[in-house]
Amino acid sequence: MKKIKVGVAGYGVIGQRLADAVALQGDMELVGVADLAPTLSIRALKEKGMPYNLFLVDMNRKPEFEGLEIPIAGSFEDLVDQVDIMLDSSPGGVGVKNKELYASKGVKAIFQGGEKNSVADVFFHGYANYEQGVDQDYLKLTSCNTTGLIRAVDCLDRNCGGVEKVAITIIRRVADPGDYHRGLTNALQVDKAPSHQAVDLMTIMPHVEATGVLVHTPVTHGHIITVLATGKKKITKEMALEAFKKHPRIRVVKIDDGFQGNASFFRYARDLGNTRGDMYEIGLWEDCIVESGNDIMFAINIPQESVTIPETMDAVRAATGMQQTREDGTAATNKYLNCQCR
Known part of the structure; x- marks a missing residue:
């Protein structure tokens, strides 16, 4: 070969x-x-x-x-x-x-x-x-956020009858571990909407209407994105969870098991022995998948250095x-x- x-x-x-x-x-x-x-x-x-x-x-x-x-x-x-x-x-x-x-x-x-x-x-x-x-x-x-976001939205789109639109909120790490050029911060900063991740999603998935807000946070290990998705037909929690669990690049976890936030994923990757504490999968909290009328809402963790x-x-x-x-x-x-x- x-x-x-x-x-x-x-x-x-x-x-x-x-x-x-x-x-x-x-x-x-x-x-x-x-x-x-x-x-x-x-x-x-x-x-x-x-x-x-x-x-x-x-x-x-x-x-x-x-x-x-x-x-x-x-x-x-x-x-x-x-x-x-x-x-x-x-x-x-x-x-x-x-x-x-x-x-x-x-x-x-x-x-x-x-x-x-x-x-x-x-x-x-x-x-x-x-x-x-x-x-x-x-x-x-x-980008890292867009990559993980599209994984999750595409998963629903292909397995749950199609997605019409999404609204996202990105809680963005301010710099990679070891970076100093952003300075030492103790503040949150909001970008103008829509965030480029929403625009980029529509560029690759033009059939999905997307908008979003991005908030910079003074942390380094991972982003968290909340997604509110509207399906072409109602997407239930059970449908979404079944689809997410079958995706090779989505790691479904529970808060009750100790995955309390971004740092939990980084520590878990290190405990697994992953080089540099990397994780190729995005993390998705089973406990945070909720139905809101005809919409479905969930949250994902983005390991920005490796995703x-x-x-x-x-x-x-x-x-x-x-x-x-x-x-x-x-x-x-x-x-x-x-x-x-x-």
Whole structure:
């Protein structure tokens, strides 16, 4: 079996996780990762024995790496020359510049949510519009919140008779763990409505009317989203719960079992032994699914650092034509990442 050769641009919060996920895919080969500076992530990579080849975005900085005895496999261009597809997790705005190199080399690319939609042929989600991404050159993932939100709404839409509209409230972590650039805060901040997640959902699922409010909170481990969904026919709690429990990337939990909030999921992932405390599934509280007239309301937890990783693997499968359908593509990703109904 010929493996798809994959490179990762940017070895930061997302890039580390993309590299690890590609390495787990039995039908993909991680050629290497590229970065600009000897960050803490790169230093940790070296201390772990350099499991991945490292390529430099700026070869003028090679002496910095050599001084730290960090081995270099080549330039960023060398990496692009060796792959079938690049996973670009560079800072927002850098990916669109990298696209010029990818295009000149005839290499496909997947971009993360920080880039503008115009960078790609398709704004992509593994479950909601997989087939639209098949054999396309450039795909862009949704943001972490949008990725988890669409998983849940798409699940109801496909299994409970269709969804007409949703209203969401996003309680958003202010920064990733270890970040300092946002400052030390003790306040909540509200964005203007509708939030971009609602707009993005409608872009990928145009048959669903969506609106939403976003509140920034001074926490780092995960977002929480409440969703009020109106079905084309009444969606009962029993119908919703049955659908959610069958979804490989939704972890249904109970408050009574100890899942009191975002920190509970992070601690549980660490106790499971998951690398970095990551969890690929969104968490969904069974205790918080309620019927409101003809609507259904529920709450989900979004592990922001890792939730987009499975959908990125789906994107590789779609763009390279490895699997032609959402069923086959997502099933292959789930198998290698050990995502399963719980």
